Amino acid sequence: xxxxPKVVITHWVHPEVIDYLNPYCEVISNQTQETLSRQQxxxxxxxxxxxxxxxxxxxxxxxxxxxxxLKVISGxxxxxxxxxxxACTKHNxxxxxxxxxxxxxxxxxxxxxxxxxxxxxLEGDRLIRSGNFQGWKPQLYSTGLLNKTxxxxxxxxxxxxxxxxxxxxxMDLLYTDIIPLTPQQEKDWKISRTTLEDLLxxxxxxxxxxPLVADTYHLINENTIKLMKPNGFLINPCxxxxxxxxxxxxxxxxxxxxxxxxxxxxxxxxxxxNRPQTINQGLLTDxxxxxxxxxxxxxxxEVRRDIALxxxxxxxxxxxxxxxxGAINQL
Numbered sequence: 001x002x003x004x005p006k007v008v009i010t011h012w013v014h015p016e017v018i019d020y021l022n023p024y025c026e027v028i029s030n031q032t033q034e035t036l037s038r039q040q041x042x043x044x045x046x047x048x049x050x051x052x053x054x055x056x057x058x059x060x061x062x063x064x065x066x067x068x069x070l071k072v073i074s075g076x077x078x079x080x081x082x083x084x085x086x087a088c089t090k091h092n093x094x095x096x097x098x099x100x101x102x103x104x105x106x107x108x109x110x111x112x113x114x115x116x117x118x119x120x121x122l123e124g125d126r127l128i129r130s131g132n133f134q135g136w137k138p139q140l141y142s143t144g145l146l147n148k149t150x151x152x153x154x155x156x157x158x159x160x161x162x163x164x165x166x167x168x169x170x171m172d173l174l175y176t177d178i179i180p181l182t183p184q185q186e187k188d189w190k191i192s193r194t195t196l197e198d199l200l201x202x203x204x205x206x207x208x209x210x211p212l213v214a215d216t217y218h219l220i221n222e223n224t225i226k227l228m229k230p231n232g233f234l235i236n237p238c239x240x241x242x243x244x245x246x247x248x249x250x251x252x253x254x255x256x257x258x259x260x261x262x263x264x265x266x267x268x269x270x271x272x273x274n275r276p277q278t279i280n281q282g283l284l285t286d287x288x289x290x291x292x293x294x295x296x297x298x299x300x301x302e303v304r305r306d307i308a309l310x311x312x313x314x315x316x317x318x319x320x321x322x323x324x325x326g327a328i329n330q331l
Contacts (some may be wrong), residue, residue: 001122007318010041014305017312024316027164042066043103050265050315052076055295058270059083064091072318076311078102079239081212082270096314098307106297110207110237113261117233117291118145141206145169145288151203152279155181156162160239163189164208174199200227205235212239219273222247231258237297240265241272249282252289261291
């Protein structure tokens with residue numbers, strides 16, 4: 001009787017995912033809410049053929065050398081900058097992602113970040129809870145969204161999902177991307193393509209929707225922030241290191257930026273050398289001009305289940321010596 005291949009899952013998944021894998025694999029799953037240390041993951045994976053990884057994990061040459069039996073590493077994620085795909089290819093290991101399920105929930109969260117920041121909702125909530133609210137009076141006025149200009153940097157799947165949801169807000173919409181939308185899309189969504197510099201100069205709200213690659217690392221920095229409109233807002237639901245958090249904190253303190261909301265942080269990007277180990281304290285302490293969520297972009301119950309199921313299917317296909325549907329490398 002042939003022994004089933006061993007598959008390690010580094011983070012909690014829905015029981016349906018384990019049920020799907022059980023007929024094909026011996027599943028070793030971390031069904032706690034905690035992130036395993038790198039050494040714990042290596043210890044579990046030394047004799048594993050398959051590995052399901054998540055955002056906090058980091059795969060590099062050293063990891064792969066310690067886990068020589070791996071045949072497929074399946075990311076339950078879309079952004080894979082924490083994983084050395086070239087090293088996986090060198091070791092004849094499939095690396096797969098789930099490209100199509102994260103856009104809609106991330107766009108939903110982005111709308112929330114935008115509204116909470118723009119309408120000063122957190123300040124209002126704190127006022128109510130303080131016991132000092134005695135009824136309406138002129139206070140906490142905001143810029144609002146109606147007739148304001150919003151610029152989207154990046155018009156891939158995330159950008160498209162966002163702009164579809166923004167159409168009804170009656171804003172002036174701009175975007176910048178190497179690949180333009182079709183003329184019909186621009187017409188239907190009432191959005192215009194422009195340059196990065198022009199977008200930054202004109203937009204009251206700037207939303208980042210780009211992957212973390214060499215060209216987008218610290219895309220928003222001291223110099224590009226200076227191009228932004230005074231009292232503009234910045235929203236980052238894509239990748240922490242697309243933004244220089246220190247520069248953003250400085251711009252908020254000086255008053256040039258009116259606010260910053262983010263679901264992602266520089267400290268999460270393990271593959272970046274000399275990354276900050278914590279979120280910038282200036283951002284954390286300025287509770288009137290910043291709003292943060294703990295990487296909730298795809299944190300919708302059914303969505304996370306479906307993402308992990310897709311990742312599981314990639315594992316089964318890879319172990320069956322098929323080309324996994326989510327593979328981003330070639331062996």
